[in-house]
Amino acid sequence: MKTKIKLYNVMFPVFFLLMVPITPIFLISILVNMIWDYLVFSFLVKKFRLEVDKMEKKIAFLKIFKLGFAADFIGAGILLAMMMGTKIGDHIGNYSYSGPIDQPVGAIIVFLAVVLSGVLLYIFNNKYTLKSLDWSTEDKKKVALWIAILTAPYTFLIPLNIFM
Template sequence: MKARNIIFPIWFLWLLPPVIILVVVGNFLLDSLVLVAVYTLAGVPRITNQSLKTLYKSSILKVVLFGFVADLVGVITLLAVTGLPLSIPPSLVSAVNLNPFTNVGAFLTVLGAIILSALCIYALNYFFTFKRIVAEKVTRTKLSATLAVITAPWTFLLPTSWFYPGM
C-alpha cells in the first residue's frame, strides 16, 4: 500500500466528482495567469527586488485557497437564500437556481453573492497574501482589487439549463 492511498484513497473519487478536479485545475490556471499579469503590470518585481518566479511561488497557493474560500462564501449565501425558509417567492428561488437572467431579483441576488465573494477575495489577499510581499498599500490594493474583480465567481450567473437542458 502506497502512502498516497492513505492520504487520498482512490475510492474517494466517487465522493469527489471529476468535474471538481477540472474546476480546481481551471481556477489554478486562471489565478496563475491573473497573478503573473498583475505582478508584471504593477511592477511588483521591481518594487520588491524579487523575481517574478519567487513572488509567484510565495503567493499562488494562498491566492487559490482564498479564492475557493471566497467562492464558498458566495455559494453558502445562495444556498441560504434558496434553501432556508425565508418567505422568498418561489419564482425568485427558481430563477436563482436555474437562470438568474429571467428575474431581476434573482439576478441581483446572484450578483450580490458574486460581489460578496469578490470582497472576500480582496480582503483575504490584501491582508494575508500580499501583506508581507508588498508593503506599499496602493500597489497592494491594486493587486487585490484586480484579482477580486477578475477571479470573482462570475460562473454563478450561468444558467443551469445550459448544462442540464431538461431543466
Template sequence: MKKDVKLYNMILPPFMLFFFVPTLWIVSAVGNFIIDSIVLLIISIFIYKKFTWQLYKKSIISVFLFGFLSDFLGVLYLMAISIGSGAEYYEGNDIGKQILSGIYLATNHSCYDSIYGVLFIVSGILFSSIFIFAFNYRVSFKNKGLSKKQKIIASLTMAIITAPYTFLLPKELFYP
C-alpha cells in the same frame, strides 16, 4: 383514502453542483489555478514594470486557496439564502413575493427569468469578491514587499477578474 403525492424538482442550480459532484472540484480547482496564475503574473508585470516571478512564487498558493475558499463561501451564501427564504414561485405585485420568486427562479430555473434572480446571483458573486479581496489584501499579499497602494490594486484586480462569474451560467447548460 388516497394521499396526494407531490414530486418536487430535484435538479440543482449550477452553483450547488459544487457540493454534489466531486469531479467538478478538480475541474474548478484547475481552472481557478490557471486563471489565478495568469492574473497574478499580469499584476506582477504592472507592479514591477517588468516580468518577474517574484510575486507569483511568493503568493500563488495562498491566492489560489483563498480564491477557491471565497468561491465556496459564495456558494454557501447563495444556498443559505435560497434555503432560508423558503423560496417558491408567487404571482402578484407584492415586492417581497417578487423577490422570493426571483430567488426561486434563480435557483430552480434560470437566474435570467427575473431581475431579482439576476440580482440574487450577482449578490453571491459580490459576496465572493469581497472575500477574495480581503483574503488577498490581509494574507496573500502581506509581507511580499508591496506598498499599501500596490496591495489594494493587486487585491482589487484579483477580486474583480477572478470573481465566480460562472454562477451566472444558466441551468440549461448543465441540464438539457
C-alpha cells in the same frame, strides 16, 4: 493476554469523505481556477512592474488560490443557505434554471453573492496574501482589487437552461 482496542471515531473520516465533492466537474473547476489565478497574478505583476522572486510568487499564488476558493465557497454557501426553505430561495433556485429574464430577483441575489465573494477576495488578498510581499501599500491594494475583479465567481451567474 488480549488487548482491547476501541475505535471510537472510525466512521468520522469515511463520513467526511462522503461530504467532500470529489467529482470530475469539481476537480476540473479546481484546475481551471488554479490556472486562471496564476495567469491573473502573473499578468498583474508584469503590468504593474512589481518585483517578486520565484518563491515569494509561488507562496503568494498558493495563498491567492486557497483564499479565492474560500471566498467562492462562502458566496456559494450563502446562496445555498438562502435556498433552504425561504421565499428568496425560490427566486434563486428558479433563476438557476431559467435565467435573469424570468427571475430578476434571483439574478440580483446571485449577483450580490458574486459581489460579496469579490469583496472577500479583495479583503483576503489585501490583508493576508500580499501582506508579506515587499510592495507599497498602494500596489498591494491595486493588485488585490484587480484579483478580486478578475477572479470573482462569475460562473454563479450562468443559468442551467443554457446547457439544456
